[in-house]
Amino acid sequence: MYCIGIDVGSVSTDFVVMDEDYKIVHQIYLKTKGNPIEAIKEGMTQLRRRFYKEQIKAVGTTGSGRSLAAAIVGADIVKNEITTHGVAASTLNPKVRTILEIGGQDSKIILLRDGVISDFAMNTVCAAGTGSFLDRQAERLGLKVDELGQYALKGKNPVRIAGRCAVFAESDIIHKQQLGCKIEDIIAGMSEALVRNYLSNVAKGKELEETVFFQGGVASNEGIVSAFEKELGCKVIVPEYHKVMGAFGAAILAKDLIERENKKTSFVGFEAGNYNVITESFECSDCSNHCEVVLLKSGSRQIGAFSDRCGKYQIEKINDSNDSLES
C-alpha cells in the first residue's frame, strides 16, 4: 500500500508516493506555471501509469493550493507547509534541529527540538529572499535558474549587493554590471545577499543549532548552500528529496491519520487527471459580507467551494479534517 502527498506551491507542484516504511518510491516535480489545476491533473495522469487506485491508502495535500488540490483528488488531510516540512525532516533524520526552507513565494525557518516543532517564522513583507527573486535575476542575466549555483561557486570575489529589497538589489546588480564586474562575482554576491537577508529577516533572534537541513526548490542552488555554510559556520545538509519535502510530510501525516482513525481513504482515484475541472468565481451579494466565492466544478458537478464565510455554498463536508479549511 502507498500514500500520496501533494504540495501545490506558487512555483512548483510536487507529488510523492511513499510506501509503508516511509520510503519515497516515486516523486514528480512539475512547474505550476500559474495554473495549479492543470498541474494537479498532469501529476495524476503521470501517476496513473504506475499505480492503481486500490494501492493507495491515504492522500495528503499541502502548500498554498492545498484546499484546491484536496477538492480535486479527495484528500484525507489538508495541512499547512510548516507542519509538513517539519514532520518530513524529522522523519528523515530525527536529529534535525534547524530547517531552512526557501520556496518560490515565501521563506521559512523551522526549529525542532526532539523531533517536535518548537518555533517557526516566515518572511513578513518582502519577497527579496525567495526563489522568485532568483528566477527574475537569472532571466535578467540571460541564464537558467539552475545555472546560477555553478556560476556563484566560480565567483572568487563576491561583490556587495543590498539584499533588503528586491528592487534595490536589482539596481545594485545593474550598477555592478555597468562597472564591469564579472558575472560570477555578481551572482556570488547576490547569493550572499539573499542569505544575509534571510538570516537577518526571517531567522532574526532564532538560535540555529546543528543539524541544519536546507529544503525547498532554492536548495538546489549550490551557491546559496555554500553562502549559508559560510555565514552559519557549520555544515548545511540538503536532503535528497529537498524539492518535495512538503509533499513527503503531507503523505506521512495522511498515513498516520488513516492508521490512527482506521478509516478508508477519500481518494477519488487517478481519473481525477481526466476531469474537466473548471472554476467559477463571483461576488455573492446575499449579505453584506460580499464574499468573493470560488466554485470548483467538474463538468456540471460541484466538487468544492472556497471563500464563502457563511458556508452556504459548501457541499456536504467531506470529512472533519477538511471542513475547517474551507471556512
Added chain:
Amino acid sequence: MKITFPHIGDAHIVGSLFFNEIGIQVVSPPLNTVSGLEKGSSIAPDEICLPFKLMISNFISAYEMGADTAVMPATIGPCRLGEYGELFKSILDKHGYNFNWIIIDTPTAIGKKELLKRLNLLISERNCKMADVFIALNKTYKVIKRFESLEKRVRILSGYERSRGECKKILKECRSRLRNSKDLNDALILIKEYHHKLSKVIIDKNKKPIRILLVGEIYSMIEPFANHRIEEMLMDRGVSFEKPVTLGWWINNNITNPFYLFLFARKKNKYMPYSIGGYAKETIEEGMNSKKNKFDGVIQILPVGCMPEIVSKSVLNQISREEQIKVMTVIFDEMGGEAGYITRIEAFIDMLGFAKRGEKRGNECIA
C-alpha cells in the same frame, strides 16, 4: 438629523439600538468589505494604519446613504487613533463630505462640561431629557456587557464542546437576531435566552484544548474584518481562547471607571514602565501574565503601521524567551489573500499541540 459612526465589531448593533431608544435616526453603513476598503484607501494618507482606512470608508458610505452628522469616539493620546476624529473631519471636508462632527472624548481629556455640551448637541433637536439619555446609555452598556460575556463563554467553550461548531453557531445566531431586535429591552431578553442556550451545549470536560490569548491593537482586535475573522478561525479549530480587549473593556476603563487610568499609569512592570500610547502597555502586561493564567500561547494582532504594537512586538519576543511562552505576531494589511494567515495560525496551533500533548507527529490533527 441622521447620525452615523464607524464600524467596530458589533458597535453598530448596540449603537443603533441606543440612538433609536432616544429617538435619533441612525444610518448604519454596510459592513466592511474589500471594495469599501479600496474606497477608503483612495482618500486616506498612504502610510496610515488599516483601521483609519476602514473607518474613513464607513463615513463615505454613510454619507452616500444620507447621513449628515458623524459621531466619532476618540481618546486623545499618543497613539494616532486618538486624533483620528480631527483627521477624518479635515480629510472628508476636503473631499466634499460635509458632516456635522460630534467628537466624543474622555472627560479627562476635554473636561466634563465640554463632554456634556457635545452630548447635548446630539439631542438638541429632540425633546428628550438628559436623564432619559443616561438611562438609555446605562441600558446600552448592560447590553454590551451581557453580549460580551456570551462571547467570552463561547470563546472558552469552543475548545470543550462535543460536536464542533455548536457554540459558534449559537453566537452567530444571537448576533444576527440582535440586529433585528426592537429595542434595548428586547435585546437584553434575547441575550439572556442565548446564555441559556449556551448552557445546554454538551461539554466534554476531559478535553484538553489548546488555550490561546489574543492581544494587540484595539480596533483590529474588535473588528472581525480587520483581523480576517481570526476568532472564527480559532473556533473552527477547537481552540479555547480569550480576548481581554473588548468594547465593554474600553468603555469601562475610559468612561465609567475614572480610577482605572489613574491606577494603570502607576502600575509598573519591568519591561515597560511608562505608557507609550495605544495599548502597548496592556499588550505587554497581558503577555507577561499569560503563563500564570495557563495559556499555551499568545497571538498578537498587529495592523501594518501601528506604532505602539511594533514596540510591544519586540518586547513580546523578549517575554517569550524569558517566560518560556510561545508568541506569534500576525501582521494584517490590505492584502486580501487569506492563505498566508491560515498557514501561520494553523502551524502555530499545531506547534502548541505538539508541545502540549508531547506527541511526535501531532496525532491529534486539528486541520
